[in-house]
Amino acid sequence: MKRKLSMGLMVTLCVFSVTLLSAVSQADSRKAVKKELSKPVIRGGIVFKNYCTLCHGERADGIARAAKLYGVANLTIKPADKDYYFRIIRNGGTSVGKSEFMPPWEDELSEEQIRDVVAYLKIATDGKRRGEVVFKTNCILCHGLKADGKGRAAKLYNPPPANLTKSDKNDDYKRMIITLGGAAMGRSEFMPIWSEQLSEQEIEDVIAYLRTVLVHN
Ligand code: HEC
Numbered sequence: 001m002k003r004k005l006s007m008g009l010m011v012t013l014c015v016f017s018v019t020l021l022s023a024v025s026q027a028d029s030r031k032a033v034k035k036e037l038s039k040p041v042i043r044g045g046i047v048f049k050n051y052c053t054l055c056h057g058e059r060a061d062g063i064a065r066a067a068k069l070y071g072v073a074n075l076t077i078k079p080a081d082k083d084y085y086f087r088i089i090r091n092g093g094t095s096v097g098k099s100e101f102m103p104p105w106e107d108e109l110s111e112e113q114i115r116d117v118v119a120y121l122k123i124a125t126d127g128k129r130r131g132e133v134v135f136k137t138n139c140i141l142c143h144g145l146k147a148d149g150k151g152r153a154a155k156l157y158n159p160p161p162a163n164l165t166k167s168d169k170n171d172d173y174k175r176m177i178i179t180l181g182g183a184a185m186g187r188s189e190f191m192p193i194w195s196e197q198l199s200e201q202e203i204e205d206v207i208a209y210l211r212t213v214l215v216h217n
Pocket residue numbers: 047048051052053054055056066070073074075076077078079080085088089093098099100101102103105117
C-alpha cells in the first residue's frame with residue numbers, strides 16, 4: 001500500500017517536473033520572441049490591423065475585403081525602403097504617383113504610430129523575416145534559438161531535434177516534414193505536424209528562413 005502510494009507520488013512528481021520544464025521553456029521562448037520583436041514592431045502590427053488591413057489584407061499581401069473596390073490598384077505592399085513608406089503613409093498615394101485611394105495618414109496617426117507601422121512593414125513584407133518570427137515563436141523550444149538543435153527541451157528527445165544549420169535536406173523535404181510531421185516521414189513522432197497550426201504561407205516563410213541559417217563547411 002505504502003509502496004503504491006510512493007510510486008504514485010513519483011509519477012505525479014515526474015509529470016509535474018516535465019510540465020514545469022515545458023512551462024519554463026515556453027516562457028523562455030516567449031521572452032526570446034519578445035526581445036526579438038522589439039516593441040515598435042508589435043505596436044506597429046496593431047496600428048496596421050486597425051487602420052490598414054481593410055484595404056491591404058492581414059498580411060499586407062493585398063488579399064482584402066476592399067480589394068474589389070479599388071479595381072486595378074495593386075494593394076500588395078512590396079518591400080521598399082523606409083523613406084518611401086514614410087512618404088506614402090504620411091502624404092498618401094498621390095505623393096508618390098500612386099492611387100488617390102491610399103489616404104494620407106498624417107492627421108490621423110501620431111508620428112510614433114507612423115514610425116511603428118513602418119517598422120512593422122519592414123518585417124511583414126519580407127518572407128525571411130516573417131519566417132524568423134515563425135521559427136522563434138514555434139520551433140526554438142526543440143531546435144534552439146540558433147537552430148542548432150540545442151533547444152531547452154532537446155534533452156527530452158531521442159533522436160534529438162535536428163541541427164537545422166547542418167541539414168542536408170532540400171526545401172521539398174523540409175516542406176513535407178514540417179507539414180506532415182516526423183512520424184509520416186518515418187522519423188521521430190516528436191517532430192510535430194505543423195499544418196494544424198501554421199498556414200501554408202507561414203511554412204514557406206519558415207523554410208525561407210531556414211535557408212539563411214545553413215552553415216556550410
Ligand atoms: C482605403 C484603402 C486603403 C487604406 C485604408 C490604406 N491603404 Fe495603403 N494603399 C491603398 C492604395 C489604393 C494604394 C496604392 C496602390 C497602387 O496605386 O498601386 C496603397 C498603397 C500603399 C503603400 C505602397 C505600396 C507599394 O508597394 O508601393 C503603402 C506602403 C501603404 N499603402 C501603406 C498603408 C498603411 C500603413 C495603411 C494604414 C495606416 C494603409 N496603407 C491604409 C489603399 C489603402
